[in-house]
Amino acid sequence: MAKEYEVIIIGGGPAGLSAGIYTSRARLSSLLIERGVVGGQIADAELVENYPGFAQGISGTELGQLMQQQAARYGLETITAEAIGFELKGEKKVVKTTKGDFSARAVIIASGSERSKLGVPREEELTGKGVSYCATCDGPFFKEKPVAVVGGGDVAITEALHLVKFASKVILIHRRDRLRATRILEERARAEPKIEFLWNSVVEKIEGEDVVKRLSLRQVKTGEKSTLDVAGAFIAVGFKPNTDYLKGVLPLDDAGYIITNEKMETKVAGIFAAGDVRLNSAQQAITAAGDGATAAIFAQKLLSE
């Protein structure tokens, strides 16, 4: 028998934790399912500088912990488990996890997204051998070595700015001729002497036997090919939603994102989605938190009808 709750929240990032604060304060019995530690992607962020209320910035880990403490104060229950399946039984939704089944009439999906792969030869084999998707995790292994960052958005620039603390130089490879990143991040990157930019370039192949040795590049405008000797390649080219367990249950877009309306409702009554897992999310901690609150409020309305 699945243990019953009024609301189940899948994912413990800013979206899920904010939803949990609201549903718990509404005195709805609520369970939050998180597969790792709370905080979600912000837990990897050294410093979150754009979450209102923290004028000096706050570490991502600490922000996640504070949100959890706040939710726990009102009775949010949290378990460490991974959602692996989902079933609809009339009004009831059953969430299958690595620690058993749980059911509720309202489910808020806030399982977020993870880094996309580049999709080039040797990327998979060399992951953990110089290919990385997290500079705060792996940066210290590249002391005094040249590394590349692939991408041109906020994540890529943040990674590059973190890596200058360790690497001898950081080469930012971007397929366009200008960055997508926020201006303040771009200004910092341009002011950093260790960061070099390689514009209009794409990685075609990662080379190396046991560890990364070099990248094969192609200039997209001229078609000219070249190689770049690096010890590390940090990939920051976008995200992939964590929705594999929802296939066949909820309509997803081609990339796997969940489509919602402005109340965070999905096509299935009683299932809401919040944060980065939603199509067209702004992918910010603050917008995810807002989504979570919105989803929780409309879940509460549904349950009281």
Added chain:
Amino acid sequence: MSKPIAVDDATFDQQVLKSKTPVLVDFWAPWCRPCIMAAPVLEELAGEYAGRITFAKLDVDQNAKTAASYNIMAIPNLIIFKDGKPASQIVGYKPKAELKKDLDAVLE
């Protein structure tokens, strides 16, 4: 309940490479968030596999020599040593069910 043992550059040979039972070495560092996430899972597994697989952890900041000799460039990084050689390697944070599959494969 057996718990993961701490190994270092000096004890690695004796406690890991010369071990009669397979040894899972958790290459970790205090600054690695996913490593800290993985720690309680590994403690649970250490209990479940007691007597069959020894669980060890090596701080890569303090023991750069061993970490470099196995090309550790990302953590968490789990290597299962069997008869002194790496038999299986798991890079990145993995949920418990997936880890168990890898452990069982090594025992087969």
